[in-house]
Amino acid sequence: MGQGICVGEHDMQESNVVIETRDLTKRFKDVLAVDALNMKVRKGEIYGFLGPNGAGKSTTIKMIIGLLRPTAGQAFINGSPVSDGRVELRKDIGFLPERISFYDNLTPVQTLNFFCELRRADQSIVPSLLKEVGLDDVAHRKVGTFSKGMTQLLGVAQAMIGKPSIYILDEPTGGLDARWVKVVRDKIRALNEQGATIIFSSHILSEVQMLCHRVAIIDKGRLVAEDTIENISSHLNIRPRLWMHIPGLNDKAPLWLNEIEGVEAVAVKGDTMTVTCDGAVRLAVMTTIREKGLKIQDFRTVEPSLEEAFVKLLSVEEGS
Amino acid sequence: MLLNPRPIYTIAKKEFADNARNKWILALVSIFLVLVIAASFMAGGGKLGEMGLTVTTLSSISAMLIPIIAIMLGYATISGEAESGALSVVLASPVRRVEVLLGKYLGLASVICFSVLMGFGTSGIIIAVMTGEAQWGGYLAFMLLSMLLGLLYLSLSICFSSVLKRRVTSLAAGVVIFFWGMIIGMIVIGLYMATGGSLNEFIMGDTSSIPEWVWFEMFLSPQDGSSAAAMLAFGETEFMGYDLDLPPWLNLGTLVLVQLLWTIVPLTLAFIWFQKRDV
Numbered sequence: 060m061g062q063g064i065c066v067g068e069h070d071m072q073e074s075n076v077v078i079e080t081r082d083l084t085k086r087f088k089d090v091l092a093v094d095a096l097n098m099k100v101r102k103g104e105i106y107g108f109l110g111p112n113g114a115g116k117s118t119t120i121k122m123i124i125g126l127l128r129p130t131a132g133q134a135f136i137n138g139s140p141v142s143d144g145r146v147e148l149r150k151d152i153g154f155l156p157e158r159i160s161f162y163d164n165l166t167p168v169q170t171l172n173f174f175c176e177l178r179r180a181d182q183s184i185v186p187s188l189l190k191e192v193g194l195d196d197v198a199h200r201k202v203g204t205f206s207k208g209m210t211q212l213l214g215v216a217q218a219m220i221g222k223p224s225i226y227i228l229d230e231p232t233g234g235l236d237a238r239w240v241k242v243v244r245d246k247i248r249a250l251n252e253q254g255a256t257i258i259f260s261s262h263i264l265s266e267v268q269m270l271c272h273r274v275a276i277i278d279k280g281r282l283v284a285e286d287t288i289e290n291i292s293s294h295l296n297i298r299p300r301l302w303m304h305i306p307g308l309n310d311k312a313p314l315w316l317n318e319i320e321g322v323e324a325v326a327v328k329g330d331t332m333t334v335t336c337d338g339a340v341r342l343a344v345m346t347t348i349r350e351k352g353l354k355i356q357d358f359r360t361v362e363p364s365l366e367e368a369f370v371k372l373l374s375v376e377e378g379s
Numbered sequence: 380m381l382l383n384p385r386p387i388y389t390i391a392k393k394e395f396a397d398n399a400r401n402k403w404i405l406a407l408v409s410i411f412l413v414l415v416i417a418a419s420f421m422a423g424g425g426k427l428g429e430m431g432l433t434v435t436t437l438s439s440i441s442a443m444l445i446p447i448i449a450i451m452l453g454y455a456t457i458s459g460e461a462e463s464g465a466l467s468v469v470l471a472s473p474v475r476r477v478e479v480l481l482g483k484y485l486g487l488a489s490v491i492c493f494s495v496l497m498g499f500g501t502s503g504i505i506i507a508v509m510t511g512e513a514q515w516g517g518y519l520a521f522m523l524l525s526m527l528l529g530l531l532y533l534s535l536s537i538c539f540s541s542v543l544k545r546r547v548t549s550l551a552a553g554v555v556i557f558f559w560g561m562i563i564g565m566i567v568i569g570l571y572m573a574t575g576g577s578l579n580e581f582i583m584g585d586t587s588s589i590p591e592w593v594w595f596e597m598f599l600s601p602q603d604g605s606s607a608a609a610m611l612a613f614g615e616t617e618f619m620g621y622d623l624d625l626p627p628w629l630n631l632g633t634l635v636l637v638q639l640l641w642t643i644v645p646l647t648l649a650f651i652w653f654q655k656r657d658v
Contacts, residue, residue: 126658143654148473149471149472149473176389214468
């Protein structure tokens with residue numbers, strides 16, 4: 060894991076951990092896809108699994124669900140090591156793979172009936188599941204005629220069979236159009252509110268920021284950070300910023316602003332100024348600006364974004 | 380590590396129903412039916428011939444057709460589904476891999492057995508009714524041998540499907556496996572010629588001078604072995620009108636035993652490889 064950051068690990072209660080990986084490693088011939096990955100997912104949280112394409116997200120997820128055999132290390136579900144013989148562990152997991160595909164000759168109803176049978180769940184929930192993902196009007200069309208997005212939605216319905224308490228979703232909104240992205244995100248929130256633990260991977264930072272309680276950032280198979288977005292940001296010194304629109308500024312940064320204690324950086328572009336500073340000095344900054352005779356026409360605070368944390372973390376990684 | 384019969388049944392049922400929906404089964408039953416009736420007409424010289432002759436005429440064609448069908452049913456069942464992604468969801472369910480593979484094998488096997496039973500069975504009844512004489516023992520053995528040949532090639536195709544990564548490579552492997560059974564005969568004859576033998580022995584019907592190892596070809600080629608077993612099952616030991624002088628170790632029992640080995644060994648390998656496979 061190298062110099063990766065894992066802040067807040069001390070308050071982790073073992074009994075609350077539903078998914079854990081210990082030194083999980085996967086090597087494909089000469090490529091080290093996942094490198095001694097240690098992560099813990101707590102009960103009841105939405106855990107974002109973030110990283111650029113090819114970072115090892117899907118490989119890790121596949122090892123957790125048992126589709127891939129780890130080269131070294133082990134994944135644990137509810138404290139038990141994952142292995143093919145322990146099928147009961149998977150009964151409590153709803154899984155949506157990255158590239159989902161079903162049997163072309165079956166209709167959505169037949170598909171879900173098949174998976175209900177495999178998961179030993181009652182088939183009477185099938186119509187309501189299809190309604191929830193908006194596939195009720197194509198319930199008797201063959202899956203082979205479906206678009207990628209429709210297949211993805213059927214995958215979401217499939218994952219909900221048997222009301223599992225853990226969901227592992229690999230790029231759940233990938234390939235969906237905007238309308239269905241919202242449906243899936245709302246679904247993730249709703250399931251979480253009903254008590255389910257959700258792990259989902261994504262390379263869309265805003266999505267992760269919007270939904271997740273905690274995130275794991277992974278790059279080149281290694282865990283770069285695992286924490287809440289706020290903690291990662293504060294650890295990386297990514298501060299909220301004050302954005303102001305001041306007419307007549309004309310690219311000139313007033314030097315006197317830097318003299319205020321607590322101001323870290325001042326950036327000016329055209330008539331807008333961005334000040335990175337502690338929250339407590341924001342008012343002082345704005346008062347000073349007004350005292351100097353400048354007029355603040357508009358202002359807002361910009362919260363630290365995961366994107367910044369991400370870029371910063373990855374550049375730190377590159378450097379090391 | 381007891382197997383759970385429920386997921387096995389679920390998957391087998393799905394495979395059978397899937398192929399029934401594909402109209403595979405209907406096509407197979409029709410092909411088998413037409414084939415037997417046509418062979419019977421050939422054997423009877425324009426009218427329906429008796430069963431023994433019909434099977435002799437038929438066995439070489441069915442020994443070619445049944446492997447093709449079994450390979451077509453089985454070659455992509457693992458590799459194709461792994462490539463498309465359909466297998467991931469199945470394997471992420473609370474089922475063991477052994478159960479998945481067994482379910483697939485049983486489901487596809489029942490497609491073959493059902494088609495043989497319906498196609499050959501119906502035509503057998505037609506011939507028996509029309510000719511008024513039935514060699515049911517031999518004909519039943521022929522049907523069973525045909526099913527066994529189907530199961531054999533299904534094992535082989537599932538075996539390479541569970542080790543190969545992609546659909547196209549397993550299709551290529553299917554072609555190789557299919558031609559193996561046809562080419563090995565030529566290779567053995569070639570070796571026989573190269574070691575001083577001549578085709579005269581075959582043509583003149585004097586098979587006693589043929590070295591025993593040549594007959595071993597019947598064990599190497601599942602297709603030839605199956606045809607030979609079908610003839611022996613009818614008590615036919617003639618080849619082009621001449622009596623065959625077979626070595627004592629080549630009989631119906633040993634032929635069936637070897638066919639069973641050809642079925643069980645690849646299937647066992649399939650289980651081992653599928654268990655280790657990265658999906």
